[in-house]
Amino acid sequence: MDSTISEKATRTPLRSTVIDGLKIVVVGGFGVGKTTLVRSVSEIRPLNTEETMTQAGLGIDHSDTAGKTTTTVAFDFGRISLNEQMVLYLFGAPGQERFWFLWDRLFAGTLGAVVLVDTHRVEDSWYSIDRLEHHGTPFIVARNNFPGSVHDLTELREALTLSENVPLIDCDARERESSKQVLLTLVNHLYALSSARETTS
Amino acid sequence: MRRRAVDNEDPDRLYTLTGGRSQANESELDLVTLIVSQADPIPGMQSEYAKILRICRSPTALVELASELGLPVSVVKILLSDLLSGGQVSARHPSSARASAQLPDAAFLKKVLVGLHNL
Ligand SMILES: Nc1nc2c(ncn2[C@@H]2O[C@H](COP(=O)(O)OP(=O)(O)O)[C@@H](O)[C@H]2O)c(=O)[nH]1
Ligand SMILES: [Mg+2]
Numbered sequence: 534m535d536s537t538i539s540e541k542a543t544r545t546p547l548r549s550t551v552i553d554g555l556k557i558v559v560v561g562g563f564g565v566g567k568t569t570l571v572r573s574v575s576e577i578r579p580l581n582t583e584e585t586m587t588q589a590g591l592g593i594d595h596s597d598t599a600g601k602t603t604t605t606v607a608f609d610f611g612r613i614s615l616n617e618q619m620v621l622y623l624f625g626a627p628g629q630e631r632f633w634f635l636w637d638r639l640f641a642g643t644l645g646a647v648v649l650v651d652t653h654r655v656e657d658s659w660y661s662i663d664r665l666e667h668h669g670t671p672f673i674v675a676r677n678n679f680p681g682s683v684h685d686l687t688e689l690r691e692a693l694t695l696s697e698n699v700p701l702i703d704c705d706a707r708e709r710e711s712s713k714q715v716l717l718t719l720v721n722h723l724y725a726l727s728s729a730r731e732t733t734s
Numbered sequence: 735m736r737r738r739a740v741d742n743e744d745p746d747r748l749y750t751l752t753g754g755r756s757q758a759n760e761s762e763l764d765l766v767t768l769i770v771s772q773a774d775p776i777p778g779m780q781s782e783y784a785k786i787l788r789i790c791r792s793p794t795a796l797v798e799l800a801s802e803l804g805l806p807v808s809v810v811k812i813l814l815s816d817l818l819s820g821g822q823v824s825a826r827h828p829s830s831a832r833a834s835a836q837l838p839d840a841a842f843l844k845k846v847l848v849g850l851h852n853l
Contacts, residue, residue, distance in 0.1 A: 615849025
Protein backbone atom coordinates (compact mmCIF):
# COMPACT_ATOMS: atom_id res chain seq x y z
CA MET A 534 0.00 0.00 0.00
CA ASP A 535 1.28 3.40 -0.88
CA SER A 536 0.51 5.24 2.31
CA THR A 537 2.64 8.21 1.34
CA ILE A 538 0.36 9.13 -1.51
CA SER A 539 -2.90 8.48 0.33
CA GLU A 540 -1.73 10.52 3.30
CA LYS A 541 -0.73 13.42 1.10
CA ALA A 542 -4.14 13.34 -0.50
CA THR A 543 -5.96 13.38 2.83
CA ARG A 544 -3.66 15.64 4.79
CA THR A 545 -5.55 18.48 6.39
CA PRO A 546 -3.24 21.29 7.47
CA LEU A 547 -3.79 23.10 10.74
CA ARG A 548 -4.90 26.71 10.76
CA SER A 549 -2.05 29.17 10.59
CA THR A 550 -3.23 30.73 13.87
CA VAL A 551 -2.71 27.60 15.99
CA ILE A 552 -0.17 28.15 18.76
CA ASP A 553 -0.80 25.55 21.47
CA GLY A 554 -0.72 21.73 21.14
CA LEU A 555 -2.47 19.76 23.88
CA LYS A 556 -2.33 16.04 24.61
CA ILE A 557 -4.68 13.40 25.94
CA VAL A 558 -3.62 9.76 26.13
CA VAL A 559 -5.90 6.78 25.66
CA VAL A 560 -4.39 3.68 27.25
CA GLY A 561 -5.58 0.11 27.39
CA GLY A 562 -4.80 -3.44 26.42
CA PHE A 563 -4.58 -4.75 22.89
CA GLY A 564 -7.90 -4.72 21.02
CA VAL A 565 -9.78 -2.70 23.64
CA GLY A 566 -10.77 -0.02 21.11
CA LYS A 567 -8.13 2.72 21.45
CA THR A 568 -7.70 3.25 17.73
CA THR A 569 -11.45 3.05 17.23
CA LEU A 570 -12.03 5.80 19.80
CA VAL A 571 -9.36 8.04 18.33
CA ARG A 572 -10.76 7.53 14.84
CA SER A 573 -14.33 8.32 15.83
CA VAL A 574 -13.49 11.81 17.12
CA SER A 575 -10.43 12.75 15.09
CA GLU A 576 -10.62 15.30 12.27
CA ILE A 577 -7.90 13.37 10.46
CA ARG A 578 -7.62 9.69 9.76
CA PRO A 579 -5.55 8.30 12.65
CA LEU A 580 -1.87 8.38 11.80
CA ASN A 581 0.79 6.10 13.06
CA THR A 582 4.30 6.89 14.04
CA GLU A 583 7.20 5.41 15.87
CA GLU A 584 9.50 6.36 18.64
CA THR A 585 12.85 4.70 18.99
CA MET A 586 14.78 4.64 22.20
CA THR A 587 18.41 3.88 22.39
CA GLN A 588 18.98 2.16 25.66
CA ALA A 589 21.09 -0.62 27.00
CA GLY A 590 19.97 -3.81 28.61
CA LEU A 591 16.30 -3.95 27.66
CA GLY A 592 15.26 -7.33 26.39
CA ILE A 593 12.37 -6.17 24.24
CA ASP A 594 11.72 -5.68 20.53
CA HIS A 595 15.26 -4.60 20.04
CA SER A 596 17.63 -4.66 17.18
CA ASP A 597 21.26 -3.86 17.33
CA THR A 598 22.07 -0.75 15.33
CA ALA A 599 25.50 0.78 15.22
CA GLY A 600 26.42 -1.00 18.43
CA LYS A 601 23.45 0.25 20.42
CA THR A 602 20.20 -1.35 21.44
CA THR A 603 17.27 0.38 19.79
CA THR A 604 13.72 -0.19 20.94
CA THR A 605 10.89 0.77 18.63
CA VAL A 606 7.35 1.43 19.78
CA ALA A 607 4.52 2.35 17.42
CA PHE A 608 1.60 4.48 18.52
CA ASP A 609 -1.28 6.10 16.74
CA PHE A 610 -2.83 9.49 17.12
CA GLY A 611 -5.58 11.77 15.90
CA ARG A 612 -6.35 15.43 16.36
CA ILE A 613 -9.15 17.84 17.18
CA SER A 614 -8.90 21.57 16.46
CA LEU A 615 -10.46 23.16 19.54
CA ASN A 616 -10.43 26.79 18.42
CA GLU A 617 -8.28 29.25 16.47
CA GLN A 618 -5.35 28.71 18.80
CA MET A 619 -5.58 25.28 20.43
CA VAL A 620 -5.27 21.84 18.88
CA LEU A 621 -5.76 18.66 20.87
CA TYR A 622 -3.86 15.49 19.98
CA LEU A 623 -5.17 12.12 21.11
CA PHE A 624 -2.67 9.32 21.48
CA GLY A 625 -3.57 5.66 21.59
CA ALA A 626 -0.97 3.85 23.65
CA PRO A 627 -0.70 0.18 24.56
CA GLY A 628 -0.80 -0.09 28.35
CA GLN A 629 1.48 -3.08 28.76
CA GLU A 630 4.08 -2.89 31.43
CA ARG A 631 6.97 -3.20 29.02
CA PHE A 632 6.08 0.05 27.27
CA TRP A 633 5.75 2.40 30.19
CA PHE A 634 9.31 3.60 30.24
CA LEU A 635 8.53 5.15 26.87
CA TRP A 636 5.21 6.70 27.84
CA ASP A 637 6.83 8.41 30.78
CA ARG A 638 8.83 10.36 28.28
CA LEU A 639 6.44 10.56 25.36
CA PHE A 640 3.49 11.81 27.32
CA ALA A 641 5.02 14.25 29.73
CA GLY A 642 2.80 17.32 29.82
CA THR A 643 -0.37 15.45 28.93
CA LEU A 644 -3.65 16.94 30.20
CA GLY A 645 -4.87 13.57 31.41
CA ALA A 646 -5.62 10.01 30.39
CA VAL A 647 -8.51 7.76 29.49
CA VAL A 648 -8.15 4.13 30.51
CA LEU A 649 -10.23 2.01 28.17
CA VAL A 650 -11.39 -1.28 29.66
CA ASP A 651 -12.85 -4.40 28.11
CA THR A 652 -14.64 -6.20 30.94
CA HIS A 653 -13.67 -9.57 29.48
CA ARG A 654 -10.08 -8.65 30.26
CA VAL A 655 -10.19 -6.31 33.23
CA GLU A 656 -6.76 -7.38 34.41
CA ASP A 657 -5.23 -5.79 31.30
CA SER A 658 -5.93 -2.36 32.80
CA TRP A 659 -4.59 -2.89 36.31
CA TYR A 660 -1.10 -1.93 35.41
CA SER A 661 -2.09 1.26 33.54
CA ILE A 662 -4.26 2.45 36.44
CA ASP A 663 -1.55 1.70 38.94
CA ARG A 664 0.97 3.57 36.93
CA LEU A 665 -1.22 6.64 36.34
CA GLU A 666 -2.04 6.86 40.04
CA HIS A 667 1.60 6.57 40.92
CA HIS A 668 2.46 9.28 38.44
CA GLY A 669 -0.30 11.61 39.61
CA THR A 670 -1.71 11.86 36.07
CA PRO A 671 -5.46 12.60 36.28
CA PHE A 672 -7.55 9.99 34.49
CA ILE A 673 -10.98 8.51 34.00
CA VAL A 674 -11.97 4.94 33.16
CA ALA A 675 -14.28 4.13 30.26
CA ARG A 676 -15.76 0.69 29.78
CA ASN A 677 -15.99 -0.06 26.08
CA ASN A 678 -19.26 -1.86 25.53
CA PHE A 679 -18.40 -5.02 23.75
CA PRO A 680 -21.33 -7.45 23.47
CA GLY A 681 -21.91 -9.44 26.67
CA SER A 682 -19.91 -7.20 29.01
CA VAL A 683 -19.48 -9.24 32.16
CA HIS A 684 -19.60 -6.62 34.94
CA ASP A 685 -21.87 -3.74 35.78
CA LEU A 686 -20.12 -0.50 36.60
CA THR A 687 -20.27 -1.01 40.38
CA GLU A 688 -18.68 -4.43 40.08
CA LEU A 689 -16.13 -3.03 37.69
CA ARG A 690 -15.18 -0.27 40.13
CA GLU A 691 -14.56 -2.96 42.72
CA ALA A 692 -12.65 -5.19 40.34
CA LEU A 693 -10.38 -2.25 39.53
CA THR A 694 -10.25 -1.07 43.17
CA LEU A 695 -10.95 2.35 41.75
CA SER A 696 -11.32 5.28 44.12
CA GLU A 697 -14.75 6.99 44.20
CA ASN A 698 -13.12 10.18 42.89
CA VAL A 699 -12.25 8.63 39.54
CA PRO A 700 -15.11 8.88 37.02
CA LEU A 701 -16.14 5.56 35.50
CA ILE A 702 -18.40 5.55 32.46
CA ASP A 703 -19.70 3.37 29.64
CA CYS A 704 -18.90 4.04 26.02
CA ASP A 705 -19.11 2.70 22.52
CA ALA A 706 -15.83 3.72 20.96
CA ARG A 707 -17.30 3.31 17.47
CA GLU A 708 -19.76 6.16 18.09
CA ARG A 709 -18.50 9.69 17.69
CA GLU A 710 -20.98 11.08 20.21
CA SER A 711 -20.03 8.46 22.79
CA SER A 712 -16.30 9.02 22.32
CA LYS A 713 -16.87 12.76 22.58
CA GLN A 714 -18.61 12.14 25.93
CA VAL A 715 -15.54 10.21 27.10
CA LEU A 716 -13.32 13.22 26.38
CA LEU A 717 -15.80 15.63 27.95
CA THR A 718 -15.94 13.46 31.07
CA LEU A 719 -12.16 13.58 31.36
CA VAL A 720 -11.92 17.34 30.84
CA ASN A 721 -14.84 17.98 33.22
CA HIS A 722 -12.99 15.92 35.78
CA LEU A 723 -9.83 17.98 35.22
CA TYR A 724 -11.90 21.15 35.47
CA ALA A 725 -13.34 20.05 38.83
CA LEU A 726 -9.88 19.15 40.14
CA SER A 727 -8.45 22.45 38.98
CA SER A 728 -11.34 24.52 40.37
CA ALA A 729 -11.04 22.75 43.73
CA ARG A 730 -7.36 23.52 43.81
CA GLU A 731 -7.93 27.18 43.00
CA THR A 732 -10.48 27.64 45.79
CA THR A 733 -8.26 25.99 48.40
CA SER A 734 -5.15 27.95 47.50
CA MET B 735 -2.53 -1.26 7.46
CA ARG B 736 0.27 -0.03 9.67
CA ARG B 737 3.26 1.52 8.12
CA ARG B 738 6.42 -0.07 9.41
CA ALA B 739 8.68 2.53 7.92
CA VAL B 740 11.46 2.19 10.40
CA ASP B 741 11.69 -1.56 10.31
CA ASN B 742 12.27 -1.39 6.60
CA GLU B 743 14.60 1.52 6.92
CA ASP B 744 18.25 0.90 6.39
CA PRO B 745 19.92 1.81 9.71
CA ASP B 746 22.84 3.22 7.77
CA ARG B 747 20.55 5.64 6.02
CA LEU B 748 19.14 6.88 9.32
CA TYR B 749 22.67 7.19 10.57
CA THR B 750 23.64 9.27 7.54
CA LEU B 751 20.53 11.43 7.79
CA THR B 752 21.34 12.46 11.30
CA GLY B 753 25.07 12.68 10.75
CA GLY B 754 25.54 9.93 13.28
CA ARG B 755 24.02 11.87 16.14
CA SER B 756 21.71 9.89 18.35
CA GLN B 757 20.36 12.72 20.48
CA ALA B 758 19.02 16.13 19.62
CA ASN B 759 18.75 18.86 22.16
CA GLU B 760 15.33 17.39 22.45
CA SER B 761 14.23 18.62 25.83
CA GLU B 762 12.88 21.59 23.90
CA LEU B 763 10.76 19.65 21.43
CA ASP B 764 7.53 17.98 22.45
CA LEU B 765 5.41 15.63 20.33
CA VAL B 766 2.91 18.47 19.92
CA THR B 767 5.36 21.31 19.42
CA LEU B 768 4.18 23.09 16.27
CA ILE B 769 6.79 23.66 13.61
CA VAL B 770 6.45 26.52 11.12
CA SER B 771 8.66 27.14 8.08
CA GLN B 772 10.47 30.45 7.91
CA ALA B 773 12.16 29.77 4.58
CA ASP B 774 11.64 27.94 1.30
CA PRO B 775 13.59 24.83 0.35
CA ILE B 776 16.69 25.61 -1.64
CA PRO B 777 17.99 23.54 -4.57
CA GLY B 778 20.40 20.84 -3.53
CA MET B 779 19.12 20.74 0.01
CA GLN B 780 18.91 17.29 1.58
CA SER B 781 15.47 15.99 0.64
CA GLU B 782 14.23 15.50 4.21
CA TYR B 783 14.97 19.13 5.05
CA ALA B 784 13.19 20.24 1.88
CA LYS B 785 10.18 18.07 2.76
CA ILE B 786 10.00 19.51 6.25
CA LEU B 787 10.09 23.06 4.90
CA ARG B 788 7.27 22.26 2.47
CA ILE B 789 5.06 20.47 4.99
CA CYS B 790 5.55 23.13 7.67
CA ARG B 791 4.27 25.99 5.50
CA SER B 792 1.24 25.34 7.70
CA PRO B 793 2.00 24.77 11.39
CA THR B 794 2.62 21.05 11.84
CA ALA B 795 3.03 19.14 15.09
CA LEU B 796 6.26 17.20 15.44
CA VAL B 797 4.33 13.94 15.68
CA GLU B 798 2.47 14.61 12.42
CA LEU B 799 5.69 15.54 10.74
CA ALA B 800 7.29 12.26 11.83
CA SER B 801 4.32 10.33 10.54
CA GLU B 802 4.32 12.21 7.25
CA LEU B 803 8.05 11.68 6.74
CA GLY B 804 7.88 8.03 7.84
CA LEU B 805 10.73 8.62 10.26
CA PRO B 806 10.98 8.01 14.00
CA VAL B 807 10.21 10.97 16.22
CA SER B 808 13.74 10.97 17.59
CA VAL B 809 15.24 11.29 14.10
CA VAL B 810 12.89 14.13 13.18
CA LYS B 811 13.90 15.95 16.36
CA ILE B 812 17.50 15.85 15.26
CA LEU B 813 16.66 17.13 11.77
CA LEU B 814 14.58 19.92 13.29
CA SER B 815 17.29 21.02 15.65
CA ASP B 816 19.41 21.80 12.57
CA LEU B 817 16.64 23.76 10.88
CA LEU B 818 15.84 25.57 14.13
CA SER B 819 19.40 26.64 14.72
CA GLY B 820 19.61 27.82 11.11
CA GLY B 821 16.39 29.79 11.52
CA GLN B 822 14.66 27.99 8.63
CA VAL B 823 11.85 26.89 10.93
CA SER B 824 10.41 28.20 14.17
CA ALA B 825 8.74 26.29 16.98
CA ARG B 826 5.51 27.08 18.84
CA HIS B 827 5.97 25.31 22.15
CA PRO B 828 2.98 23.86 24.03
CA SER B 829 1.86 25.84 27.06
CA SER B 830 2.16 22.63 29.12
CA ALA B 831 5.92 22.82 28.72
CA ARG B 832 5.98 26.19 30.48
CA ALA B 833 3.62 25.18 33.26
CA SER B 834 5.10 24.11 36.56
CA ALA B 835 2.00 22.24 37.70
CA GLN B 836 0.59 19.48 35.55
CA LEU B 837 -3.00 20.63 35.90
CA PRO B 838 -3.87 23.74 33.87
CA ASP B 839 -6.06 26.43 35.41
CA ALA B 840 -9.85 26.27 35.18
CA ALA B 841 -10.12 29.07 32.60
CA PHE B 842 -7.84 27.14 30.24
CA LEU B 843 -9.81 23.90 30.72
CA LYS B 844 -13.04 25.79 30.05
CA LYS B 845 -11.72 26.61 26.58
CA VAL B 846 -10.97 22.94 25.99
CA LEU B 847 -14.51 22.03 27.07
CA VAL B 848 -16.03 24.59 24.72
CA GLY B 849 -13.92 23.24 21.85
CA LEU B 850 -15.00 19.67 22.57
CA HIS B 851 -18.68 20.65 22.83
CA ASN B 852 -18.43 22.16 19.37
CA LEU B 853 -17.24 18.87 17.90
N1 LIG C 1 -18.68 -4.26 19.66
C1 LIG C 1 -17.75 -3.33 19.75
N2 LIG C 1 -16.60 -3.49 19.06
C2 LIG C 1 -15.65 -2.54 19.17
C3 LIG C 1 -15.84 -1.39 19.98
N3 LIG C 1 -14.72 -0.64 19.92
C4 LIG C 1 -13.86 -1.29 19.11
N4 LIG C 1 -14.41 -2.42 18.64
C5 LIG C 1 -13.77 -3.38 17.73
O1 LIG C 1 -12.70 -4.01 18.44
C6 LIG C 1 -11.60 -4.23 17.58
C7 LIG C 1 -10.30 -3.66 18.17
O2 LIG C 1 -10.38 -2.25 18.22
P1 LIG C 1 -9.08 -1.31 18.08
O3 LIG C 1 -9.60 0.10 18.14
O4 LIG C 1 -8.27 -1.67 16.91
O5 LIG C 1 -8.30 -1.67 19.41
P2 LIG C 1 -6.87 -1.16 19.94
O6 LIG C 1 -5.93 -2.31 19.82
O7 LIG C 1 -7.11 -0.81 21.39
O8 LIG C 1 -6.47 0.03 19.13
C8 LIG C 1 -11.96 -3.62 16.24
O9 LIG C 1 -12.37 -4.65 15.39
C9 LIG C 1 -13.11 -2.69 16.57
O10 LIG C 1 -14.01 -2.57 15.48
C10 LIG C 1 -17.08 -1.24 20.68
O11 LIG C 1 -17.33 -0.29 21.41
N5 LIG C 1 -18.00 -2.25 20.53
MG1 LIG D 1 -4.77 0.27 18.01
